[in-house]
Structure formats: C-alpha cells, structure tokens
Amino acid sequence: MSGTNRTQPPVTGGPRIILIEPQLAENIGATARAMLNCGLTDLAIVNPLQEFPHGRAVAMASGATEVLDKAQLYDSVEDAIAGLNRVYATTARPRELTVRVTTPRRAASELRTAWQAGDAIGVMFGSERSGMTNEHIALADTLISIPLNPAYSSLNLAQAVLLVAYEWFTTADETPAEQFVEPDTGPATKAELQAFFDRFESALDTGGFFRTPEMRPAMVRNLRAMLQRGNLTEQEVRTLHGVVSCLTGSWRETENQKRYREAKES
Structure with missing residues (x-):
C-alpha cells in the first residue's frame, strides 16, 4: 500500500525495538519497515542467526534503510537493554512465571507516559521459532500478549512488531476518526459557481422545469442553496457542466469517447 509523503516531517522517538536471535534477514528488514x-x-x-547487514534485509525493508543503517548488534539481551529504564516483552503467556501481562494498547499507553516522563523504553521480541526463554522474560517489567483468534494466533515477527508499534503510534496520533478528503483541485470560485447556476437555470427553463412563474424564484433559491451546500470543487463544477451539456444536447463526443462507444457497440 502506497502513501509515503516525503514532504512531511518525520515522526521520531519512542521505544527501542529489540529482536532476540532473529532467524531470517528478511524478517529484520520487514521489522524495519x-x-x-x-x-x-x-x-x-x-x-x-544470519549475518547482518544482509541484502535480503535491505530488500524487505522497502526503503526503511535508515532503520537498518542505525541498527545496533549485541551479544546479549542484557547489553541491549542496559541503558533502558522500562522494558516490555511480547510473548505467549508463560506458565512457569508469575508476571504482569497486558495488551498492546495498554502497554503503548504506559510506554508513552514513561517516555514523556523522560524514561528510556524498549520492547523485546523473541525469535521466530522458539520465542523468548524464561530468562529473557524475567528481564522484562511487563509482558505484552496480543489477543487474536485462539484457534490460530500465529504471527510473523514483523507482524507482531507492527501491531505493537501501531498502538504506540496511535497514542499520539491526532487523525480524526472521520473526515472528508477533498480532491486535488481547489474549491470552485463564486464566479465559477455563478456561471454554472446561470447555465443550469437556463437549461431548466428550456426544459420546462419551472411549472409556474410564481414558483420559479423560490425553486431557484432552493436549488442554489442545495448546490452551495456541496462545497463544490472546480472539477465538480466542470463535471456538472458536462452533465448539463449531455442532457441539453450540446455535448460533443470526444475521439476517446467515440472509440469507447464504438467498442461497446461492436
């Protein structure tokens, strides 16, 4: 899915992501993405388990090479988290330990609060095949359990990272739950709207839409108000002009439209 806008300032900061003994370079690249x-x-x-840096990691990163370029290699989990104040770990619920377990959403909220207070924070992820050992889990302050379909809850490493990272991102995201996305063309000017209204009224007059002269002023006002509420763009006004042209017989078929019509008829 495309949607990158490099004119926007980058979002930075947040938890360190710690991958423990990842098996595939591709998963490291997908994690970076x-x-x-x-x-x-x-x-x-x-x-x-595979050398790093690795070409397959770069390929799977799909442009997120800045994450790979800055990535740090460690010989132990203890070294990777040594500078952190608060550490969470994502894993299946362990049976041998009594630990606090929370959801990604709750964990993200807690991590955001800690980060805003100046704490260095991190989230650990185990290897693809064996997950995390109890020794590694014991190094975490809290565990994150991702609620999924109990009949099939297997996640790829990068999927798990994305779920946790997304919850982190949403704790500061201010995107409205609903909004109207306008096309690239700007809003129509009053002059453009007036020109269309005049043509529209003339077409309605010709077609006998206004039943009586007495009703015409009120009907015109209602139609204008209805169209004004649409916050029409320049492109939308041009489209409406085309509709009027088609309905009044003043529309002229372009060569592309002619070829399309002939292809349908053949």
Whole structure:
C-alpha cells in the first residue's frame, strides 16, 4: 500500500525495538519497515542467526534503510537493554512465571507516559521459532500478549512488531476518526459557481422545469442553496457542466469517447 509523503516531517522517538536471535534477514528488514511506518528508528538485534547487514534485509525493508543503517548488534539481551529504564516483552503467556501481562494498547499507553516522563523504553521480541526463554522474560517489567483468534494466533515477527508499534503510534496520533478528503483541485470560485447556476437555470427553463412563474424564484433559491451546500470543487463544477451539456444536447463526443462507444457497440 502506497502513501509515503516525503514532504512531511518525520515522526521520531519512542521505544527501542529489540529482536532476540532473529532467524531470517528478511524478517529484520520487514521489522524495519514496520518500525518506520510508526515512526520508530531505534533497532537492537541480539545474535542474529544470519549475518547482518544482509541484502535480503535491505530488500524487505522497502526503503526503511535508515532503520537498518542505525541498527545496533549485541551479544546479549542484557547489553541491549542496559541503558533502558522500562522494558516490555511480547510473548505467549508463560506458565512457569508469575508476571504482569497486558495488551498492546495498554502497554503503548504506559510506554508513552514513561517516555514523556523522560524514561528510556524498549520492547523485546523473541525469535521466530522458539520465542523468548524464561530468562529473557524475567528481564522484562511487563509482558505484552496480543489477543487474536485462539484457534490460530500465529504471527510473523514483523507482524507482531507492527501491531505493537501501531498502538504506540496511535497514542499520539491526532487523525480524526472521520473526515472528508477533498480532491486535488481547489474549491470552485463564486464566479465559477455563478456561471454554472446561470447555465443550469437556463437549461431548466428550456426544459420546462419551472411549472409556474410564481414558483420559479423560490425553486431557484432552493436549488442554489442545495448546490452551495456541496462545497463544490472546480472539477465538480466542470463535471456538472458536462452533465448539463449531455442532457441539453450540446455535448460533443470526444475521439476517446467515440472509440469507447464504438467498442461497446461492436
């Protein structure tokens, strides 16, 4: 899915993402992409099974190479989290330990509060095949459990990172829940609207839309008010002109439209 706008300032800051013994370079690259989607750039990698940097990681990052370029390699989890004040870990609920477990949404809210207070924060992710050991889990302050279909809750490493990173991003995102997206063309000017209204009224007069002269002023006002409420763009006004042309017989078929019509008729 495309949507990158490089004219916008980058979103920065947030938790360090710690990958513990990732098996595939592709998953490291996909993780970098997921991180940058959500404004995260601090990646720590503990004992990757494949060499790093790796060409397949770069390919899977799909442009998020700045995350890979800044990534730090560590020999132990303890070294990767040494400078952090608060650490969360994503894993299945362990049976051998008594630990606090929360959802990604709650964890993101708590991490945002800690980060705003000046704490250095991080989230650990285990290897694709074996997850995290109890020794690694014991290093976390809180565990994150991702609620999914209990009959099939398997996630790719990068998917898990994206779910947690997205919840982090939304804690500061101010995008309205609903909005109208306007096309690239700007709003129509009053002169453009007036020209269309005049032509529209003339076409309605010709077609006998106004039943009596007495009703005409009120009907014209209602039609104008209705069209004004639409906040029409320049392109929309041009489209309406085309509609009037078609209905009044003044529309002229372009060569492309002619070829399209002939192809349909053949």
